[in-house]
Amino acid sequence: MATLDRPNAEPDAQTRANSPTVTTDTTAHSDSAADADSFSYDIAHDVASAALGEDFTDEVSLDSGLIPTLSLSPAPELVLVTPDARNRRFDRDDLVVRKGEIALINGHFTPHESMVKDLLAVHDALTKAGIDFLLVRGDHNRPVIAVDRKRRKQLTRVLAAAFANEPFYAKPVDGPPAAPFLLADGVLATHKKASVFRVYRPRIEPIGRLRYGAQTAFQFELWRFGEEEIIAPVENALMRTRLPRSEARETTIELYGRTWLTLQNMFDDLASDVSFDIDLVFSWVDGSSSDFQLERAKRMRDYVVGDGDDSDARFRQIDELKYALRSVYMFAPWIRRIFIATDSPAPIWLADHPRVTIMRSEDFFADPTVLPTHNSHAVESQLHNIPGLAEHFLYSNDDMFFGRPVGPELFFSPGGVTKFVEARTRIGLGENDPTRSGFENAARVNRALLRGRFGKVTTRHLEHTPAPMRKSVMRELESVFPEDFARTAASRFRSATDISVTNSLYHYYGLMTGHAVAQTQVRSLYVETTLRAALRQMNRLRKRRDQDMFCLNDGSNPEISDEVRQAAVTEFLELYFPIVAPWERAGVATSAAPGSAWSVAALAMQAEFPTAGFAPALPPTEALPKVR
Structure with missing residues (x-):
């Protein structure tokens, strides 16, 4: 074994190890x-x-x-x-x-x-x-x-x-x-x-x-x-x-x-380490599919839904899922496996890969006779039944992204306590009502259940960020409210009586039972992409990259045309997440190149700066997506 030399003594120099200051929008943040x-x-x-x-x-x-x-x-x-x-x-x-x-x-x-x-x-x-x-x-x-x-x-x-x-x-x-x-x-x-x-x-x-x-x-x-x-x-x-x-x-x-x-012991697990496996579950629907649109329209004929619950904005998609998965690859490499809960055909850009699994509803719904479903609340109530899912996992939608490198300690304590992020938005007064949106109704149903169980009132919504969860706590929660879980799972469209397990029933139940804590050490941003202000927000976000997580929500009350929104969001995502993930299929056309010295972008730079001496290098042996 090699042994280091032993020189004479010299005074040691001290330095300060700087930690990043990250906060919610309600507190100060340092960009020093x-x-x-x-x-x-x-x-x-x-x-x-x-x-x-x-x-x-x-x-x-x-x-x-x-x-x-x-x-x-x-x-x-x-x-x-x-x-x-x-x-x-x-x-x-x-x-x-x-x-x-x-x-x-x-x-x-x-x-x-x-x-x-x-x-x-x-x-x-x-x-x-x-x-x-x-x-x-x-x-x-x-x-x-x-x-x-x-x-x-x-x-x-x-x-x-x-x-x-x-x-x-x-x-x-x-x-x-x-x-x-x-x-x-x-x-x-x-x-x-x-x-x-x-x-x-x-x-x-x-x-x-x-x-x-x-x-x-x-x-x-x-x-x-x-x-x-x-x-x-x-x-x-x-x-x-x-x-x-x-x-x-x-x-x-x-x-x-x-x-x-x-x-010796330098690389042993520390008491402060989050060392258990963590998976991630995305819920996703290909709302652009004509088959999906026909089936949904046919089944909705006899349903009355709440405000905004029948909006196309809830199902429109412009490949956000691809970039949400890229954000995992770029900024959260500690995620073990990714499950995509969907009944839509797999996206054409997604190749077979051991870290990414398409999970059909019939494979994890406890009662498959309630299927098919068009209700995300129903899907969320069954996540703990996904085969092979780790005890600790994150749940996310395809419009939620990691904005910069983050660690698992942002979501879990070393002992597995989950950390959720409250929003500034209050739930408000009043009970659930068929004219309210499914989101607002579920928050009120959740509140009533928790008030009846613990005698405490929840007041705030949660931020639109990936939500940390534990399968064992979900099973415990289902055992406490079995009828509510069963009713929601059987609701094919959003209903005024649905619970929302991931937002916010699980987290406030965990808070009151010692399984979860509210945290303020995350920096997140919510962007409603149908508003004019969103264009300015996305431009600033791309330049600064100063958010741990962000959500690009497709609102139901647009101020800009869908064409403008789609173009702006697509360009933003291409620029923000240019690194192609290994589960993307080679040969599928994308509007942005991988961004390497051998890419279309590098050739364009060579044309713009002819004196810079660019010469595309040969790519590595691993296949990269081809760019038309």
């Missing part, structure tokens, strides 16, 4: 530079993945579980790229200069995959040079490579040689504020005592202008390995800054297809 640089990972999940045989080689695997939680682009992105002579120093054609940094054109790496690629590159360079190092779990779960500080000069030379043709940067985060330095220049920092660095290759995706920088970096630290103690410049998940040598027991761990030297 410190928040923008915050980044968190759940490495414990990676260790579990490694134990299951998952591998990270040259092409980074999705199923890693390393959880980023950051704001990717807190400042407006007004200009995509600027040609610059600085990228001429590298003998390659896939570079641009962005915000003063030389950046790689990114076409298919998610934030997590980008970080892992950079981490592996440095691992291989140090291993080849014979420089010993440790892999450490950072204080905020950021992966850390720790190197003996007496090897600083050698380290600088090795990294400069290894990355002479790579735009690798090191950004000092301790000591005086400093700009990032190119490793190819043979400099880590001008401040000699700087010991903590964010190491990364900037990447920019040319379609949606999604960029990764220091916030998607791993951390590099210079430690002192003395005869009696080890001194780290900052604390990490397991250590204080000083560790007696007698307590430093080295071991190895397999992660990302590499063997790493580390400290």
Whole structure:
């Protein structure tokens, strides 16, 4: 086993690990530079993945579980790229200069995959040079490579040689504020005592202008390995800054297809880790299907529904589901499996994939004789019967999206307590009434049931965000209100007597029984896309990317034409979620390219900036969707 050298003592440098400040719309939110640089990972999940045989080689695997939680682009992105002579120093054609940094054109790496690629590159360079190092779990779960500080000069030379043709940067985060330095220049920092660095290759995706920088970096630290103690410049998940040598027991761990030297227990599950499996269930209807429209119209002849419940807006779709699933792939890689609850034909863009399952109603309704159904309340009441669904899961609609990398701790406590988000909107007075919308009626039915059970009154709706749930609590809830579950499951269209399990019966029941808590540490946005203000909201959201989650709701009282709405929403989704997910079928035409150096977008950039030296690179061996 390799052992790190033990240099003489040197005073340690302290640095502050910044955590992102995320709030609901009712509280203040910080968009400071410190928040923008915050980044968190759940490495414990990676260790579990490694134990299951998952591998990270040259092409980074999705199923890693390393959880980023950051704001990717807190400042407006007004200009995509600027040609610059600085990228001429590298003998390659896939570079641009962005915000003063030389950046790689990114076409298919998610934030997590980008970080892992950079981490592996440095691992291989140090291993080849014979420089010993440790892999450490950072204080905020950021992966850390720790190197003996007496090897600083050698380290600088090795990294400069290894990355002479790579735009690798090191950004000092301790000591005086400093700009990032190119490793190819043979400099880590001008401040000699700087010991903590964010190491990364900037990447920019040319379609949606999604960029990764220091916030998607791993951390590099210079430690002192003395005869009696080890001194780290900052604390990490397991250590204080000083560790007696007698307590430093080295071991190895397999992660990302590499063997790493580390400290014993460094990657064990912590009490604060959310380490259980989490699935996600989408409910979806292809309202554009002529068969669906005919069947629904035929069955509705004898039904009287509430305000807005027969609106086409409830069933219109413009491939929102594709982008909702992309948001999972890009920003929530810890999701184990995705279930799509639908009786519509599978969308043409969806390929067979082990992580995505189409779930028909007859496969999870306890009483299939009540089918078919056109009632989302009925579907929601049966989710706990989905075969193979994890105990802990999220429920979402196809108009709800993850807006930036989020972690499972946003939805669950380590013990499995669910965290829901209340809206500012009050339920209001009055009882359920056939003239009200199904949404408003269900909130009142829920309130009456909970008041009768607990003697307490619920006052607020929930935000339109993915809802965390547990199968066991749903079964308990059904045992408490069996008639209400059965009645709702049998209601083929929304009824004034329906319950809404996911919004909000489950969550307030959980709150009153100790299974759930209301949280305010999430930032979410609701956009009603049929209003004029929505165009401005979506434009701002795309530029800032400052929401954990958002909902693009299709309202029933439009101020703009459906053509304008569809065009605006489609363009927004293409730009916001340009990274194609592995479950999308190759060869299906889309209006946006994958956004890589070999994409249509890159060719367009080449035409616009002929002096920038773009030359489409060959794609990786994995098939990418073809663009017409």
